[in-house]
Amino acid sequence: MPTLPLVRVPLLEPEVSDTQTARSRQSIWAIAAPISRRQYWLFAVIGLLAPLVAWALLTATDWVDPIFLPGPLQVLQRFRDWLLDDGLIGDAGISVYRVGAGFVLSAVLALPIGLLIGAYRPIEALLEPLTDFIRYMPAVAFIPLVMLWFGIGESAKISIIFIGTFFQMVLMVAENVRGVPRAQIEAAQTMGADRGEIIRLVLLQSAKPAILDTLRITMGWAWTYLVVAELVAANSGLGYAILKAQRFLKTDIIFAGIVLIGVIGLLMDQAFRWLHRRSFPWMHTKG
Amino acid sequence: MAKVIIEKLGKRFGVVTSTPPALQDVDLAIEDGEFVTLVGASGCGKSTLLRILAGLETHSAGQVSCAGRPITGPGADRAMVFQHYSLYPWLNVMDNIKFSRRLKVNREEITSADVEAASGRADALLDLIGLAKVAGAYPNQLSGGMQQRAAIARALMGRPAMLLMDEPFGALDAQTREVMHDLILHIHRVEKPTIVFVTHDVEEAIYLGQRVVLMQPRPGRIHSIYPVPLPAQRTQDMKHGAEFRALRHEILARIRESAGVNTDQDLLDRLNLAATTQ
Numbered sequence: 101m102p103t104l105p106l107v108r109v110p111l112l113e114p115e116v117s118d119t120q121t122a123r124s125r126q127s128i129w130a131i132a133a134p135i136s137r138r139q140y141w142l143f144a145v146i147g148l149l150a151p152l153v154a155w156a157l158l159t160a161t162d163w164v165d166p167i168f169l170p171g172p173l174q175v176l177q178r179f180r181d182w183l184l185d186d187g188l189i190g191d192a193g194i195s196v197y198r199v200g201a202g203f204v205l206s207a208v209l210a211l212p213i214g215l216l217i218g219a220y221r222p223i224e225a226l227l228e229p230l231t232d233f234i235r236y237m238p239a240v241a242f243i244p245l246v247m248l249w250f251g252i253g254e255s256a257k258i259s260i261i262f263i264g265t266f267f268q269m270v271l272m273v274a275e276n277v278r279g280v281p282r283a284q285i286e287a288a289q290t291m292g293a294d295r296g297e298i299i300r301l302v303l304l305q306s307a308k309p310a311i312l313d314t315l316r317i318t319m320g321w322a323w324t325y326l327v328v329a330e331l332v333a334a335n336s337g338l339g340y341a342i343l344k345a346q347r348f349l350k351t352d353i354i355f356a357g358i359v360l361i362g363v364i365g366l367l368m369d370q371a372f373r374w375l376h377r378r379s380f381p382w383m384h385t386k387g
Numbered sequence: 388m389a390k391v392i393i394e395k396l397g398k399r400f401g402v403v404t405s406t407p408p409a410l411q412d413v414d415l416a417i418e419d420g421e422f423v424t425l426v427g428a429s430g431c432g433k434s435t436l437l438r439i440l441a442g443l444e445t446h447s448a449g450q451v452s453c454a455g456r457p458i459t460g461p462g463a464d465r466a467m468v469f470q471h472y473s474l475y476p477w478l479n480v481m482d483n484i485k486f487s488r489r490l491k492v493n494r495e496e497i498t499s500a501d502v503e504a505a506s507g508r509a510d511a512l513l514d515l516i517g518l519a520k521v522a523g524a525y526p527n528q529l530s531g532g533m534q535q536r537a538a539i540a541r542a543l544m545g546r547p548a549m550l551l552m553d554e555p556f557g558a559l560d561a562q563t564r565e566v567m568h569d570l571i572l573h574i575h576r577v578e579k580p581t582i583v584f585v586t587h588d589v590e591e592a593i594y595l596g597q598r599v600v601l602m603q604p605r606p607g608r609i610h611s612i613y614p615v616p617l618p619a620q621r622t623q624d625m626k627h628g629a630e631f632r633a634l635r636h637e638i639l640a641r642i643r644e645s646a647g648v649n650t651d652q653d654l655l656d657r658l659n660l661a662a663t664t665q
Contacts, residue, residue: 283473287538290441291545292463292492301489305477382477382525 170352175359178352182341192360195326195337198254202261203322207315210269217270218277218307219299228274231267239264239325243332252333257326264325265318272318276310277303309380316372323365390454391417391440391549391581397448398435398607409435411606413449419548422575422582424596426589428642432607433585434553440583441467441551454548463492466542467551471558473538474526480537481522485509487545505544512540515577516570532563536570543578552584556591565623568594572621589638593631594621601638603645610641 128135135143152172158164159171166174182188216223217231242263250256280303288302330339338357345353377384398410410432417423425433438444439451442461451458453465474483487493488505513519516536526534535555542550552571556564572595575582586592592599596615603610616630625631 281472283469283471284475286441286443286461287467287469287473287541288486288490289443289461290463290465290467290542290551291487291490292461293490294492297490301486302475305475308477380477382479382527385525385528 167349167351170355175352175355178350179356179360182353182356188360191336191338191341192364195330195339195361196364198257198329198337199261199319199322199326201254202258202326203265203319205258206262206266206269206318206322210266210273211311214270214273214311215277215299215304215307217274218280219303224274228271231270235267235271240328243329247333252335256333257329257337260329261322261325264328265322268321269314269318272314273307273311276307276314279310280306309376309383312372312376312379316369316376319368319372320365323361327361390419391415391452391583393417393436393449393451395449396436396439396446396451398432398439398444399447407604407606408447409607410439410446411608413607413609415600415609415612417581417583420579420581422572422584422595422597423600424584424586424592424598425600425602426586426592426638426642427602427610428604428645429587430604430607431602431645432604433602435607436602437467437551437553437583437585440549441465443467463487463490463545464547465549465551466545466547467553468535468538468542468555470554471531471534474534474541476526479523479525480518480529481509481513483526483537484512484541484544486541493545509544512543515574516540530563531559532567535559535567539571539574543574543580546578547580550580550582552582554586555584557586557588564591569621569623571595589635589642590626593617593634593638594626599634599638601641610645613638 126133128139155169156172159166159169159174170178179188213227217227218224239260243260246256246259246263250259284302284306285298288298293301326337327339327342330337331343334340338361342354342357345351345357393413393415396410396413397408399408413432413436425436427433435444439446440453440458442458442465458465475486478486485505493505510519513522516539518533518536518540521529521533526537529537539550539555556567559567568591571582571584574580584592584595589599593615597619599613599615601610601613602608613634615634617625617628
């Protein structure tokens, strides 16, 4: 943290003094320079407010048709109506449920498989090329097939989310496990640990923080696939509400829906970060 | 007892026969409770030899045994200390040291007296390495020297017959390293494990070892074995004695000879020439 010099050093030339005092603290614009917490929040608020203000100004003029770009107040108003009269909670609830189900199903299967790929070379050879291959097939392209197989029920949406996240998750978890330093494994071996103990007490423990980050990142993708699934094959949920609004040219609902999905995603991301700090205090303490 | 016998030991990585083997015809006997250091130019196979002793690497020819049993894999009787990244960052110092207590090998037919003895031993080890005050700290809160001390205590916890050390002080600064040297000598006196210590620092090898094993690359083999002509109780000022310096000079000369440092010597000569002609 930059600290102000308490004593002003007398300088020979007054013109120099300005640049000299400026240099005694490091500029925040130096490459990779640290900034204080207050400065961080200041910039974060500017970054979030600036587009909002620009949006408000743009719609306050007659420059754009409100049908194509509604103002922030109009969106907020619509959001309130949606919440009070049109079952927003229900729409958001069913969407969260689908994401949750697809994501949990994905994670429950991807964790052990990724762990085994990371721990055993033969399993890596057996499963990783296959997983790599499937992961490059766009999940969205599976929608017609999924609709044929599962109809447009809940299982269809959950399947899309599963296809979109599972294969990526397997590969990332495997990578997390492979990232465990070799010395940590070998130290356990020379203390007499057997394979099960190495997996349980070393690999899993060591990779846990990275795996939680993997879950946080794939949760974001799960949201993307949810909206895709709901746009195509649903009669409820946030994605469906957005699609319906498009048919009736209600751009304000589209905006409200998009912002809401963003906010829910941000909250989940923060929840994961909080969990990370709570579960791995040793990563967040420096001495 | 941890008498180690290595006979005609050979090691080849992969199947390519055009490259010289990592180890060839290595013969060495290490006495119970001895402190042996391995030095040599890079590629001489000193770390490979140590890893074979640990059971972390297989050998492709010859025999190696510890206390009469052939070494076929890692075991709790041969603990290893690595250069770095081997402590468990999610466990505090005390739990790192006690890690081996959680393993099955140490939990069979255990009595409450054993548990008590183990916890007493962990405390004693913490005291021995001088980390009692930071028992609750996580590894990333400790200096590099403290981390290595914790790693040594963890390795000692299960009373291994052998302590295998792979350049454990290589990443530490010179002052910390001197402290670590006296600490490991003290541990050797108190606990009496057989220690095999790999280093590229010749001074360290002489100061610590009862014998210095000099190895040569391409193929990796033992060049010669030097008994260290110093009393068992070492002190830092011995490093300035004539015998110490003579041995250091001799070993360094042999390493330079063997390491293909000739190419480096060419470079030095050319630099010197360039400097004088300017």
